[in-house]
Amino acid sequence: MLAGCTPWPTEFADLYRERGYWQGETLGAFLRERAHRFAERTAVVGAGQRWTYAELDARADRTAAGLARMGITAGDRVVVQLPNRPEVFEVVFALFLLGALPVYALPAHRRAEISYLCSFTEATALVVADTDGGFDYRELAEQVRAETGGPEHVVVAGDTGGRPGMTSLEQVREGGGAGPGATAVPEPGDVAFLQLSGGTTGLPKLIPRTHDDYLYSVRASAEICELDTGTATVYLAALPVVHNFPMSSPGFLGVFSAGGTVVLAPDPGPATCLGLVETEGVTHTAVVPPVAMLWLDAVEGGAQAHRDLSSLRVLQVGGAKFSAEAARRVGPVLGCMLQQVFGMAEGLVNYTRYDDPEETVATTQGRPISPDDEIRVVDSDGTEVPPGALGELHTRGPYTIRGYYRAPEHNAVAFTSDGFYRTGDLVRRTPSGHFVVEGRAKDQINRGGEKVAPDEVEDHLLAHPGVHDAAVVAMPDRFLGERVCAYVIPRGESPARAELLRFLRGRGLAAYKIPDRIEFVAEFPATGVGKVSRRELREAVRAAHVPTDRETA
Ligand code: OOB
Numbered sequence: 001m002l003a004g005c006t007p008w009p010t011e012f013a014d015l016y017r018e019r020g021y022w023q024g025e026t027l028g029a030f031l032r033e034r035a036h037r038f039a040e041r042t043a044v045v046g047a048g049q050r051w052t053y054a055e056l057d058a059r060a061d062r063t064a065a066g067l068a069r070m071g072i073t074a075g076d077r078v079v080v081q082l083p084n085r086p087e088v089f090e091v092v093f094a095l096f097l098l099g100a101l102p103v104y105a106l107p108a109h110r111r112a113e114i115s116y117l118c119s120f121t122e123a124t125a126l127v128v129a130d131t132d133g134g135f136d137y138r139e140l141a142e143q144v145r146a147e148t149g150g151p152e153h154v155v156v157a158g159d160t161g162g163r164p165g166m167t168s169l170e171q172v173r174e175g176g177g178a179g180p181g182a183t184a185v186p187e188p189g190d191v192a193f194l195q196l197s198g199g200t201t202g203l204p205k206l207i208p209r210t211h212d213d214y215l216y217s218v219r220a221s222a223e224i225c226e227l228d229t230g231t232a233t234v235y236l237a238a239l240p241v242v243h244n245f246p247m248s249s250p251g252f253l254g255v256f257s258a259g260g261t262v263v264l265a266p267d268p269g270p271a272t273c274l275g276l277v278e279t280e281g282v283t284h285t286a287v288v289p290p291v292a293m294l295w296l297d298a299v300e301g302g303a304q305a306h307r308d309l310s311s312l313r314v315l316q317v318g319g320a321k322f323s324a325e326a327a328r329r330v331g332p333v334l335g336c337m338l339q340q341v342f343g344m345a346e347g348l349v350n351y352t353r354y355d356d357p358e359e360t361v362a363t364t365q366g367r368p369i370s371p372d373d374e375i376r377v378v379d380s381d382g383t384e385v386p387p388g389a390l391g392e393l394h395t396r397g398p399y400t401i402r403g404y405y406r407a408p409e410h411n412a413v414a415f416t417s418d419g420f421y422r423t424g425d426l427v428r429r430t431p432s433g434h435f436v437v438e439g440r441a442k443d444q445i446n447r448g449g450e451k452v453a454p455d456e457v458e459d460h461l462l463a464h465p466g467v468h469d470a471a472v473v474a475m476p477d478r479f480l481g482e483r484v485c486a487y488v489i490p491r492g493e494s495p496a497r498a499e500l501l502r503f504l505r506g507r508g509l510a511a512y513k514i515p516d517r518i519e520f521v522a523e524f525p526a527t528g529v530g531k532v533s534r535r536e537l538r539e540a541v542r543a544a545h546v547p548t549d550r551e552t553a
Contacts, residue, residue, distance in 0.1 A: 002075065002101070002191040005208040006403025006411065009419070013189075019372065021398040022212035023219075024188045028097035030215060031057060031256065038229075038259035045280060046264030047085040053259070056086075060093035063169065065176030067094055067125075070153055070167070074099030074186060077121040077194065079151070081105035081114060083132040084241055084264040087157040087169055089252070091127050092193070092242075096211075099186030102193040103206070104242035107132060108450075111140060111508025112460070115147045116203055120406070121194060123151045127169075130158030133267075138163055143508070188212045194405055195244060195345045198444055198451025202459075205414075206405040207345050214248060217349060217399040220369045221250035222257050224351050225284070225314070225339070233260030234311070236276055236285035238268040239449075244345040245318055246286055255284075270298035274307045286316040286341070288449030290480050293326055296333050312336040314354075318343060318365075319449030320481050321437050327362040340365050342437055346421050347400025348373055350435055364434035365427075373397035376420060377429055380441075392441045393427045394420040443534060445473070448480035450512040454534070457515065460507050461486060466495035471524055471532045475517060475541040483516035485541045487524060494520045517541070 001007045008016070016022045035057030043053040051059070072078065078095055080102045082088040095102045103121050105114055107129075118126060126144065128137035138161055141154045145165070153167065160166040186192070191208040199205060227233045227250055235255040239246045241264065247253060252262045263280045265273050268291045276282060287295070292315065298304040315330055318341030330338040342365035343349035350366035368375065377391035378384055385391040396419050403411040415421055424442025427435045445452040454472035461470035468491040475485040488500070497518045504514050525536035 001189065001210075002208060002405075004406035005191055006401070008402055012398075012419075016212075016216075016372070016398040019398075021216040021370070021372070022188065023215065024212065025215050026096065026186050026188050026190075026211040027192050027215065027253075028093065028099075028186065030253075031060065031093050031096070034256055034259065041259050042261045043256065044086045044089055044262050044264065046262075047266070049086050051086055053256075056089055056093070059090040059173065060097060062173045062176040063090050063094035064097040066172035066174070067100070067155075067176075068098060069175055070125075070172065072098060072100050072124055072153070076100040076124045077103050078125045078127060079103045079105055079114065079117050079121065079123045080127045080242065081107065081109060081129075081137065082127060082157055082242070083107045083129055084237055084266055085129065085157065086264065087129075088241055088264075089262075090173075091155075091157070091169070096186070096192060099190065101191060102242075104193065104195050106196070106240050106242065106510070108240075108510045108512055110510050111143045111147065113204070113508075113510055114140060115144045115508070117196075117206075118144055118151050119148045120203075121206065125153035125155060126151050127155045127157065130156050130161065138166060141166070186211065188215075197345055197404065198446075199453035199456065201410070201443070201453060202455055204453070204456075205407055205410060207401055208405045209399075209401070213347075213399040213401075215253075217347070217369060218248045218250060218253040218257060221248060221349065221351070222254035224353065224369065225250045225254065225316075226354065227254055227258040227260060227284075229259045233258055233284060234263060234280055234282045235260055236263045236265055236273060236280070236282040238265045238273050238285055238287050238291065239319075245316075245341065245343060249286070249316070249318070249341055249343050249349050249351075251286070268294075270295045270304050274298065274304045274309065277309050277312050278307050281311040283311055284314045284316070285312070286318070288319040289317055289322045289326065290448040292317045292322065292330070293479065296326065296329050300329075300333050309335055314339055316341050320446045321365070324362045331358075338362070342366050342435060344423060346423075348395045348397065348421070348423070349399075352434070356432075356434075360430075360432065360434055363436065364430060365437045366435065367433045368395075368397075370397055370399070373400070374420070375429070377427060382416070388428060388430070390426055390428050390438055393423045393425045393435070395423060396420045445484055446482050447484060447512055448482075452484055452513050457484065457486065457504075457509070457513050460504055460509055461488060461500070463507065464495065464500060464503050466491055466493075467500075469524065471534060471537055472515065473534050473537045473541060475538075475544075477516075484513065485517045485519065485537075486515035487519050487521050487537055489523060490520055519544075 039054040195207040197205040469489040474482040
């Protein structure tokens with residue numbers, strides 16, 4: 001296994017193989033097999049293109065050969081920051097074929113995050129789009145290079161604009177020739193890619209997923225979601241496809257496993273997505289709660305009421321808690337089934353099942369994929385609570401990691417000594433084994449499914465000369481569930497809010513981490529041992545009910 005990763009103990013690895021979870025397939029071979037089986041079916045639609053499985057496979061092959069010619073080889077890390085366009089599949093499958101590891105960055109990430117990912121993983125290459133949504137990713141790549149001195153290669157999906165030291169994806173593909181590029185075939189037990197954790201402390205942690213463990217979660221998810229080769233699945237990827245939810249729950253990999261079609265939406269808005277549902281005959285899609293609410297309102301409120309959504313069979317909602325009230329509207333308004341999905345990039349994924357009673361689907365976040373997902377619900381001492389009682393969810397299983405990449409100190413707190421991942425989620429379990437997510441034991445902020453680690457934002461605030469101290473907490477929000485609120489103790493006179501917001505943007509922080517509200521205070525409430533009491537701050541902001549600064553600035 002890649003250095004800096006924690007393997008499963010042998011007895012667990014043996015068990016997972018014996019039970020047929022780990023089948024010894026790699027992601028590269030997975031696509032190759034489907035490409036032969038479903039050659040002429042449409043694999044992907046997006047950005048004005050339609051590729052068959054055979055085309056996707058041929059492109060991935062040529063790109064792999066081209067990347068190999070550039071010197072990218074097995075074990076190399078390659079930061080991939082691409083929007084929802086077909087090239088994202090070409091690139092990641094090319095990397096899988098080579099045994100090089102995609103490091104998945106979100107399109108929303110900016111200089112701070114991309115520089116960190118490139119340096120921390122010692123990436124040999126960065127793959128970006130030219131521009132998307134009015135943002136120039138080539139400029140970002142240049143800033144990252146200036147800041148970090150790396151990575152060696154920048155590949156642009158689109159036009160390099162003649163920038164020095166950048167290669168277009170087309171040049172890579174053309175330079176590949178016909179020969180197979182791979183120098184070594186990756187092992188199924190190897191790490192296939194690094195996924196970003198939402199993070200609870202400091203900079204985002206990296207999650208190493210193996211071919212074996214990930215493909216198990218994909219196969220099992222496809223089965224639970226009844227994607228099979230006999231029925232035509234058309235899956236709309238409304239969220240950024242490099243997130244775990246649209247990637248594997250069952251996501252594009254689940255759809256590819258069944259020979260279905262993935263339609264890539266450039267944005268999750270109701271006009272774009274419901275339009276695509278109608279024109280492409282979408283059968284399944286996955287969204288976060290605020291997006292589901294926008295769609296419901298757009299159909300109910302009239303703006304999208306004219307859409308023919310009759311092809312849509314399943315709307316999956318996950319990433320953050322979906323309220324029971326909103327859940328109950330899905331069937332009547334959109335005319336499809338709801339499936340709640342409670343997952344995490346670290347592994348464990350829970351689904352409500354299609355044959356669950358309606359009330360279970362509306363009020364729970366589902367139950368685990370695997371009979372070998374081990375679950376403990378514990379109190380703050382780590383003792384298991386009685387059935388049905390509230391506690392923190394700890395889990396271990398055939399597709400849940402045993403440690404983050406290169407993070408021994410953090411691993412010592414994030415995992416128990418016997419290898420359970422401490423999710424930080426407060427849950428209750430129903431007699432049927434379904435989870436109800438009630439809150440969080442971790443400090444993370446869940447901004448409509450986008451995860452923010454408070455101290456990452458605090459560190460950026462503390463870099464401002466006018467900031468003496470900063471504490472960042474979640475503030476409740478009807479639409480996003482939570483937003484980001486920063487409490488700031490100024491050094492002398494308070495800096496202007498707009499100036500602080502500008503400062504944070506200037507530091508290259510992704511937009512979703514920029515505080516929605518800034519409160520200036522003289523001091524922070526303290527806990528018994530003198531630490532900042534985030535709990536009291538959360539309560540204070542909850543009591544305040546005030547507009548956000550981003551709305552008023
Ligand atoms: C998904 O993955 P991540 O890694 O972005 O975030 C995981 C965290 C969970 O620990 C939990 O705090 C929260 O997001 N979460 C939910 C939830 N789904 C995720 N909280 C309440 N209700 C839900 N349904 O978010 C993710 C990964 C795979 C599939 C779906 C979501």
